[in-house]
């Protein structure tokens with residue numbers, strides 16, 4: 002068979018060595034009545050030629066962002082990924098190694114994890130970042146659970162409703178049976194978390210207060226709204242980020258009193274890939290590192306130079322079992338490496354330049370929308386945005402998207418898609434720009450809106 | 454492995470050092486360098502200071518400055534310090550380190566998968582949705598379950614998903630339960646997942662064969678127990694012979710049977726887990742279905758469920774037929790979302806590719822993995838102690854009892870194996886085997902590699918007898934010598950230990 006190297010003759014020799022007549026003799030302790038009599042109802046094996054045809058047929062039925070001008074974002078942004086990244090990622094030494102439990106033969110992976118942690122710590126302005134979480138929403142859940150452990154005997158987490166609805170939905174799933182309450186604070190009319198409403202929701206039972214910036218409408222929030230509300234009652238402040246490029250231009254959460262930052266770092270060169278695999282991150286103040294979930298690479302100086310290994314592992318499930326800080330085992334190692342490679346190439350200057358391009362393109366589009374004189378469209382909220390804004394549509398959002406699609410544009414994400422069935426903000430379209438869109442795409446977008 | 458470890462021909466010390474020492478890119482950044490060139494900005498430049506006021510950040514202090522060439526060299530050199538399946542037999546038990554086919558990588562990278570945003574309108578992502586439906590269909594065919602959710606991001610996340618579904622089912626029935634039973638041989642994620650679903654964990658002591666003790670189970674299986682988490686074959690590589698009685702006992706008390714499917718590789722295509730009486734099972738696509746481990750992930754942990762648990766599956770599910778696929782969110786009893794979007798999609802593309810490449814002959818995977826493990830067992834049994842000698846399936850768990858007499862422990866055998874060019878076996882569990890050496894060769898190892906590995910293990914057993922210090926001081930030819938992990942943990946506990954190292958720019962010669 003295709004990925005089984007031994008020939009039938011070699012297999013037969015192995016059977017003789019083991020001392021059984023037939024391979025099924027090795028399965029003798031399986032109850033006979035459950036042994037499958039027929040092969041599974043699957044097609045016969047496919048060759049590479051057939052696999053390319055079968056999977057290729059599905060791939061061509063999808064709108065790759067490369068064939069459209071894409072303005073899709075809402076938590077996942079289609080930034081550029083340097084060509085070398087996907088190629089180096091195919092090196093078998095990275096691709097086909099396991100979690101670096103054996104540091105002497107995993108220094109490559111471990112050094113890269115330590116670098117990923119360092120990038121995240123610098124970007125978020127905090128002291129310690131872990132080796133990765135599955136994706137943004139579960140990183141957020143882990144941050145909330147971590148805050149609960151750090152503040153003993155409190156039961157309420159206060160969250161702003163300007164956090165991505167899928168993050169909030171995920172939080173509710175995980176908290177359903179833990180005896181913890183999720184108190185949601187509605188956004189003000191300006192689309193931003195109201196400092197007064199947030200503060201009013203926090204009390205002595207609150208263990209954490211969470212906000213997102215830029216928020217789900219693309220609006221920049223002031224982290225101190227959360228940190229002041231939290232700290233006034235001895236709770237911890239959690240900052241959620243899912244457009245990580247914003248950290249290049251905006252005050253980092255750690256510099257504004259946030260205790261735990263979390264979210265999605267896929268903006269750093271990770272392909273959208275229909276929503277996964279992505280790269281969740283979590284960082285915190287040094288004092289909290291004993292409660293951090295998941296893996297952590299540490300660095301030890303030796304006479305032969307620095308060496309790296311996983312550390313503080315008594316927090317983890319393989320040692321602490323049900324008392325572990327998380328049940329996570331496999332994380333997103335290779336995707337963290339991808340982000341690390343991209344961040345290395347971008348560096349300090351590339352981060353800022355790219356973020357400035359995203360901002361500039363978004364501002365150009367916003368300015369264009371404001372200048373439309375057909376009275377059908379508006380920038381929904383007045384506040385500052387980074388690279389995404391909410392477009393209020395007079396015509397039904399579906400019609401707007403259909404018209405844009407005719408012009409080879411994926412025009413944005415209907416807000417309604419983030420929380421199906423909720424019936425909220427049905428006239429809002431979230432429009433994101435990255436360095437991949439050109440002025441002509443922006444102008445074409447505006448032309449379509451003019452046609453309404 | 455690279456030659457970083459032992460340069461035999463002397464070169465000037467400073468140059469040797471430069472080659473030998475590991476380093477991070479943060480140790481050597483060069484001001485002014487950058488590795489990405491963007492198109493010229495074609496719209497007016499925005500002024501972030503004016504827009505953001507006090508919230509503006511001028512720079513990310515301490516970030517790297519490196520060219521594309523710097524980056525390529527750095528990461529290529531890092532890669533050379535890793536062992537990997539591509540280069541080394543990697544018999545890490547329970548992790549199923551099998552060959553990762555390259556066609557899977559190619560197809561997952563097709564722009565029609567990789568460059569598709571998850572909020573692309575459904576009529577423009579029919580192929581992407583179809584792939585999800587086809588993979589669910591294939592996993593249903595292999596497991597016999599009613600449905601499979603593809604949303605969980607890894608095995609542990611699948612365990613949690615299932616525990617939450619079980620919890621929701623009991624709540625819906627009006628009688629939530631308190632406990633989950635977990636054998637003492639189980640992987641650490643099992644009790645941790647049960648805990649994070651709000652359950653208290655009770656341990657089940659194994660019998661002298663290393664399998665489930667029916668008496669112990671009958672005693673602990675009360676109507677306060679929601680579920681029993683069982684690994685098949687268990688973490689000793691032993692099949693639970695009494696599995697049908699076990700599921701009967703649990704069901705009779707209104708509990709659910711959860712299978713940890715991390716070891717599905719041992720019976721894929723031969724037995725359908727649903728036929729064992731299981732109500733739910735996760736599969737690690739990064740094990741049985743060959744998607745790359747990538748130095749720690751990404752994984753994917755789909756969960757198959759019996760009809761009773763179907764209403765509680767996470768949202769969304771994929772529904773439809775060839776004339777149209779869609780995402781379904783309207784599932785009133787659903788536990789909700791387990792994450793953003795629809796799962797680790799790129800991993801799912803690879804897994805479906807792999808399943809198609811074996812198709813209806815996939816049982817050969819299980820057969821060969823079991824044969825290879827038994828071959829190693831036969832060769833190594835004279836040299837290593839086997840605490841539980843029940844028949845082995847895909848892996849065999851020896852221990853260091855014979856070597857410990859000479860002061861050589863499993864960790865020493867592991868480090869010495871590196872010198873022979875092999876990755877060590879798993880040692881961190883099962884907890885019922887002190888000094889464990891859990892060996893899983895997988896089906897993708899040719900006979901000569903199995904022989905070479907066995908020869909190395911046998912040679913180490915002899916070394917442990919004759920020159921134990923050679924083994925206890927290993928490894929000797931790896932990129933770095935044995936790392937003092939206890940010292941690192943002490944250092945890491947100190948304040949400020951994770952601060953990125955900010956060095957003065959390196960002087961150019």
Ligand SMILES: Cc1ncc(COP(=O)(O)O)c(C=O)c1O
Nearest residue numbers: 330331547607608609640715752
């Ligand atoms: C028996 C067993 N169960 C569960 C897991 C957890 O799977 P994952 O790492 O995909 O979360 C593992 C992984 O090592 C395992 O070996």
